[in-house]
Amino acid sequence: MVAPMGIRLSPLGAAVFCLLAVGVIYHLYAGVISNRYAAFRGRTSVDLRDLLAVSVEAAVLGGKEVKAVRDENHLEEKSKGKTREGASEPLTKGDLQSHVKMYNLLKSSFPGVTVNSEEHDNLEDEVTWSRQIPDDILAKVEGGKLVPANRVTVWIDPLDATQEYTENLLKYVTTMVCVAVDGKPMIGVIHQPFTGFTAWGFVGQGSNMQRRSSYSTNPPNVIVSRSHPGQVESYVRSAFGNGTTVILAGGAGYKVLSLLDMPSSTSGDMDKGDAYIHITFIKKWDICAGAALLNAIGGEMTTLRGGRIDYSASPLNTGGLVASIGVDHRALVDRLPEWDPERH
Template sequence: MAPMGIRLSPFGVAVFCLLALGILYHLYAGVLSSRLAAFSGQKRNVNLRELLAVSVEAAVLGGKEVKKVRDENSLMEKSKGKTKEGAVELLTMGDLLSHRKMYNLIKNTFPDIMVNSEERDNLVDKTALWSRDIPADILEKIDGHKEVPAESITVWIDPLDATQEYTETLVKYVTTMVCVAVGSKPIIGVIHQPFTGFTAWALVNQGSNMTPRSSYSISPPKVIVSRSHSGEVKSFIHNAFGNGTTIIEAGGAGYKVLSLLQMPSSDKEPVDQADVYVHITMIKKWDICAGAALLSALGGRMTTLKGDDIDCSGNALNTGGLVATVRVDHQAILNRLPNWDPDKQ
């Protein structure tokens, strides 16, 4: 007796095909519409809530690579050269694998936008696709109808902030970061901690999952500075606020911004609490733009030492130093700083 098979009627075949097309549309709608818009020459708008969700997913996926490499002790570190201050800049497998996840996920989802990463790698991974998931807190707080032209967007990604500390197993300082700038202004900031699993995010003028702390002090402030690129920052801080000023040395620009905010309680090593973040030498925009957006969304500020807003478009280098605060009189802090030209350091 011949085995029995299932035969679909023409109607059944049509229904099956429609279901398959629906699933494919759900998975690839964003990519397909972007490709079609590019092919037709149509100017593409980008939904900011979706871009925020993709940025969070990219930072988390990059963070998983960072943690895996560190846990397996397979860093394969090498030098990229030295900073102007003489510190060795390291590249590890964690930096590289995180970059591949983060860059390709964002670029595959939004092929029309400019994406700048700290690392360089020619691997194109077409399988890195957005899950289409939007976290519940983003759905709750962020308007889903805000769009901007793709050509106005610059994305800065830092696949592994605090690489030096990463190699020293000082993992509390390590973050992965994404910043979205529209024009020159940072409007989306994502800072993810791979070793705690916590992700801070914000969209300026819409919402954030972060809040400032209940109190800060500037008499004198606790000032957080770089432990590996400090230069002459200690004498600079003492000249500004007095010899009794508490100076906290820490790795990673992302960590330093988080030190200004209210962090969730954790059974892991807590984040330091600072009142002001100061950096007096050159620093790259992928290090700082996510923090600038996060602080701006919470009513804070990140400026150069002269008080100018940091331009988060164009050249990757910020040469003006920085001062970052929230719920503190930012101008009062700036007024106390000694004359200093970061370009000459």
């Protein structure tokens, strides 16, 4: 008998065979590896106290950029277009430089979380968290509040009240960060670059802010937008009467702060509102931080009909809003006339 001859492969054939084998193994296991990696990323958790500290640091860092650009008076203003109501939406160098600092700090510190910013400049900047937690946060917030990163959405507004910023009405200007968990605002930071004051709140944990000693609802002082008013003044007076004081102001962050007890060293000529009402479309990076801050100290921000605003979905809030603290929020909502922002 003649023994069967072995199969011999040329060096080229052996290489092709190896590549085919690797390809088969890759296709067999790539899906498994991918699924396991996705599951691992889904399990990656963040400590919310750390995220609060980074949010404060980001808001302050962005505020320094905003102030520096304004101090140099080189705004490089241009228009992003017009709102649904026909108002111009300006964009400045301050918006963009603040965005780059804030966005990159948050993403470098917590790469697993979703970060939504009003601006979309993709420039990278090597900014890293100082790893410092401010004393007032350490005193009020416990560590170890772990949440899976895939349940967290961060909303940042690198420069709120850009229109007023271009007009040098600087008291209205803020930088803001909000952390939402499962769509619910949990952490809110509102920083005033031109006073240096930073307000923060963590729902269920604490805040460095508190409500004022008294509020009025008969009628209330209602604070509204000066740059996107729509028909809000007539709407407010139809709800609370012609004697209602309507305060025109810039910036959603400023309007929320006007409802609170501001430190005397920073309050200056700040307005004092009893309720904040907005009846046109508004973006969630404008309002999420204020919602979290109010919720942390017993206030509320809802749609005009009293519904919850989801901060994990589309950036656009189409239901209008009413914000209050220290009063019966439901009773306030019940006095508001029917209104459909999508039709006005």
